[in-house]
Amino acid sequence: MSASTSASASTPAPTPAVSVLGLGMMGSALAAALLKAGYRTTVWNRSAAKTGPLVAQGALPADSAAAAVAASPLVIVCLTTYDNVHQVLDHADLTDLTDLPDLTGKTIVNVTNGTPAQAREFATAATQCGAAYIDGGIMAVPQMIGVPDSGAYILYSGDEQAYQTHRATLAAMAEPQWTGTDPGFAALQDVALLTGMYGMMIGTMQAFALVRSAGIPAEEFAERLAAWVGAMLASVPPDAAAIDAGEHLTDVSSLAVNQAAFPNLLRTYADQGLSTELFEPFQKLLDRAVAEGHASDGLSRLADLIQKP
Numbered sequence: 655m656s657a658s659t660s661a662s663a664s665t666p667a668p669t670p671a672v673s674v675l676g677l678g679m680m681g682s683a684l685a686a687a688l689l690k691a692g693y694r695t696t697v698w699n700r701s702a703a704k705t706g707p708l709v710a711q712g713a714l715p716a717d718s719a720a721a722a723v724a725a726s727p728l729v730i731v732c733l734t735t736y737d738n739v740h741q742v743l744d745h746a747d748l749t750d751l752t753d754l755p756d757l758t759g760k761t762i763v764n765v766t767n768g769t770p771a772q773a774r775e776f777a778t779a780a781t782q783c784g785a786a787y788i789d790g791g792i793m794a795v796p797q798m799i800g801v802p803d804s805g806a807y808i809l810y811s812g813d814e815q816a817y818q819t820h821r822a823t824l825a826a827m828a829e830p831q832w833t834g835t836d837p838g839f840a841a842l843q844d845v846a847l848l849t850g851m852y853g854m855m856i857g858t859m860q861a862f863a864l865v866r867s868a869g870i871p872a873e874e875f876a877e878r879l880a881a882w883v884g885a886m887l888a889s890v891p892p893d894a895a896a897i898d899a900g901e902h903l904t905d906v907s908s909l910a911v912n913q914a915a916f917p918n919l920l921r922t923y924a925d926q927g928l929s930t931e932l933f934e935p936f937q938k939l940l941d942r943a944v945a946e947g948h949a950s951d952g953l954s955r956l957a958d959l960i961q962k963p
């Protein structure tokens with residue numbers, strides 16, 4: 655190692671500036687993680703009281719959203735909805751491009767939950783204001799943010815050059831995972847991951863309701879349920895391969911077998927006095943799959959049938 659390399663390795667990195675707009679549960683966690691990592695962090699929240707704990711940790715309070723944006727080249731936005739983001743950043747209807755703020759030289763990282771279409775629309779508007787735009791999807795709860803090895807990560811998409819420039823700063827919040835230059839991709843994959851999560855949760859809530867209806871405590875059943883759901887995850891890679899190949903014929907568990915057995919689930923729920931509303935739509939999809947000639951295919955065929963022509 656040369657002397658100059660050794661010297662630069664031991665010199666502390668300069669403290670880049672970052673602003674965080676929105677200090678709810680998640681925004682506060684993001685700002686705290688940036689402060690902990692040594693970044694000069696300016697914070698703004700609609701209700702000013704929420705800046706207090708972060709200022710106590712060294713954050714700089716901004717009087718307005720505009721002042722927070724002006725304070726740093728990197729601006730992280732974490733509000734409840736995209737409508738809130740529009741209200742805060744635009745002060746105007748986004749379709750009125752004559753009244754947009756000048757964001758020249760800024761990188762906006764918007765980690766507010768939204769749809770791919772909202773992300774793309776906002777990317778266009780931000781770019782027209784002179785900013786580089788990165789959209790983000792947070793795959794964590796606030797308690798996991800800034801905690802090494804917590805499993806937290808944030809999906810990003812949009813301006814790749816800006817992402818590479820700020821990647822180290824973003825890594826202070828949670829592991830950054832790049833999904834592509836289409837600004838909607840982070841939101842799309844966020845929604846896809848949440849879809850898998852909600853599917854699992856819907857099933858576990860129905861299972862708990864069922865065992866409890868027979869007097870079995872949920873906690874007594876939890877270990878068996880978690881092991882079973884975990885074991886079923888082994889079907890994810892082969893299902894993915896079947897879906898990409900368009901080859902759904904199976905010798906494991908056909909749609910015909912599942913269609914025939916599924917009414918037993920619905921009947922059991924009804925017999926035990928439970929609602930069937932969560933699972934009835936799945937019976938309809940199985941019925942359609944068989945009616946359309948896919949009786950010998952595996953469940954992977956359903957991904958095709960869900961797709962509208």
Ligand SMILES: NC(=O)c1ccc[n+]([C@@H]2O[C@H](COP(=O)([O-])OP(=O)(O)OC[C@H]3O[C@@H](n4cnc5c(N)ncnc54)[C@H](OP(=O)(O)O)[C@@H]3O)[C@@H](O)[C@H]2O)c1
Nearest residue numbers: 676677678679680681700701733734738766767792795796
């Ligand atoms: N919490 C989680 O576990 C989690 C996980 C992943 C993603 N997310 C996403 O992160 C985002 C923030 O979630 P959160 O948990 O931090 O929510 P939260 O605690 O309810 O905070 C909401 C934030 O949005 C601000 N806000 C709402 N409406 C506003 C408006 N019209 N103008 C200006 N500011 C407004 C609030 O300001 P005030 O304080 O003034 O009300 C607050 O700063 C959401 O999109 C959420 O889906 C959250």
